[in-house]
Amino acid sequence: MIEDIAKNLVHLKKEFTKIYDGKSQIQELIPVSKSDLFPIKQKDLELLHQFATKNPIYYNSYEKIIGRTLCIVYEGDINKYWLNSIQYDSSYQPFYPTWIMSAYVCVLLAKDLGYHEIIDIGSGDGRIAFCAKILDLESYSIEIDDMLVELQKLLTILDFHPHCSDAVAFDYFSLNLTHPIFFIGGLPQMGGTQLALGVMKKINSISDLKRNTGWVFTGTYSQKYQLDPKNEAGWGTLIEKNNLKSVQTLSLPTAWAFHEPEETPYIFTQTVSE
Amino acid sequence: MASADDISSMFYDESEKLENLINNATTKSELSLHEIIETYFQIMNVSSMAVILKQQLQADEHKILLDKIIDIERVISEKFNSSIHPQVLKKLTKSIQDSIKNLQSEDSEQKSKEDIENEAKLYEELRQKMSTKEFVEQYDKGLSHD
Numbered sequence: 001m002i003e004d005i006a007k008n009l010v011h012l013k014k015e016f017t018k019i020y021d022g023k024s025q026i027q028e029l030i031p032v033s034k035s036d037l038f039p040i041k042q043k044d045l046e047l048l049h050q051f052a053t054k055n056p057i058y059y060n061s062y063e064k065i066i067g068r069t070l071c072i073v074y075e076g077d078i079n080k081y082w083l084n085s086i087q088y089d090s091s092y093q094p095f096y097p098t099w100i101m102s103a104y105v106c107v108l109l110a111k112d113l114g115y116h117e118i119i120d121i122g123s124g125d126g127r128i129a130f131c132a133k134i135l136d137l138e139s140y141s142i143e144i145d146d147m148l149v150e151l152q153k154l155l156t157i158l159d160f161h162p163h164c165s166d167a168v169a170f171d172y173f174s175l176n177l178t179h180p181i182f183f184i185g186g187l188p189q190m191g192g193t194q195l196a197l198g199v200m201k202k203i204n205s206i207s208d209l210k211r212n213t214g215w216v217f218t219g220t221y222s223q224k225y226q227l228d229p230k231n232e233a234g235w236g237t238l239i240e241k242n243n244l245k246s247v248q249t250l251s252l253p254t255a256w257a258f259h260e261p262e263e264t265p266y267i268f269t270q271t272v273s274e
Numbered sequence: 275m276a277s278a279d280d281i282s283s284m285f286y287d288e289s290e291k292l293e294n295l296i297n298n299a300t301t302k303s304e305l306s307l308h309e310i311i312e313t314y315f316q317i318m319n320v321s322s323m324a325v326i327l328k329q330q331l332q333a334d335e336h337k338i339l340l341d342k343i344i345d346i347e348r349v350i351s352e353k354f355n356s357s358i359h360p361q362v363l364k365k366l367t368k369s370i371q372d373s374i375k376n377l378q379s380e381d382s383e384q385k386s387k388e389d390i391e392n393e394a395k396l397y398e399e400l401r402q403k404m405s406t407k408e409f410v411e412q413y414d415k416g417l418s419h420d
Binding site for chain 2: 023024025059060075077079080082083086
């Protein structure tokens with residue numbers, strides 16, 4: 001079912017890009033109601049809409065039937081956050097969000113894989129951590145940029161625990177994690193590898209946690225970036241060197257790939273049993 | 275395969291284009307981003323041709339062309355690398371700083387959809403300046419390794 005929702009969302013996005021004639025920097029959509037294509041609890045959809053409505057990055061919204069799905073289109077601008085982020089030496093990648101619906105689908109899979117806690121690394125406005133709370137998982141949102149963390153605090157309709165911290169220095173032991181999955185919010189070619197390795201080092205130092213931990217990497221098939229010889233959308237070498245195995249990949253719409261023919265692959269991995 | 279005459283003719287044409295671009299850069303107080311990219315690409319184009327030609331040409335047979343190569347290399351070194359290039363880098367750096375300052379000072383009160391979308395164009399211009407500066411800095415790194 002999760003794969004079907006992901007495919008239907010990609011199809012919806014492709015239909016949307018054909019008809020979208022606005023000028024906003026970022027844009028995304030959320031279906032209004034539960035349907036055969038999007039068998040998502042109505043209450044969950046309403047919370048996703050609340051997250052978008054309360055979020056100051058969106059300045060306009062309107063209803064639109066796309067394909068045969070009634071959606072609300074949200075138009076936004078993240079330039080001031082980008083301007084702030086380029087002034088951080090240790091910031092890994094300027095803020096560019098995934099779609100709220102994509103975040104929700106990713107968390108559906110994480111829950112289906114049996115994880116108890118979601119830790120969103122480089123969490124931007126906290127949408128992945130927010131979706132985790134919708135799906136009754138514990139969640140923590142780690143973001144280095146104070147301006148974005150202030151934004152997250154406006155969006156804690158559900159408390160997804162925003163933390164303003166450098167993720168490679170954060171004290172994960174204090175969270176008492178049991179079966180966590182980490183979302184790494186950065187492309188490998190834009191500092192994502194360095195970020196992932198830094199967090200892995202911290203997690204591997206916590207007794208028994210390494211074998212219970214999952215990792216989700218945000219990849220790219222874009223030819224703009226250097227390929228990884230081991231593939232996995234840029235993450236193959238890191239996956240192999242860290243004794244991980246890919247368990248599933250979901251391709252989903254994101255703000256940065258809106259005009260791209262390929263969606264953004266999210267690679268779900270776990271530690272290979274010894 | 276191109277004959278020596280073809281290569282020679284191509285080099286003269288490309289050198290002339292470069293000299294025009296350098297003269298343009300000398301006379302203008304500020305180059306557009308397009309002009310900056312065009313000038314640097316032409317510098318790299320002519321420099322690469324000069325390296326290849328010098329390896330292939332015989333000093334006694336192709337004296338006139340070799341003299342032209344030496345001449346254009348001197349123009350690149352003395353006019354461009356020593357004078358125009360540092361100015362371009364300095365002006366780009368200043369222009370980026372000014373844009374950032376202006377955008378930071380923008381009133382963040384409630385704005386209309388049109389205001390936000392118009393301001394987004396200024397951010398796009400800033401990103402283009404930053405990307406051009408990165409390109410110019412790559413050239414600069416090449417100079418420091420020479």
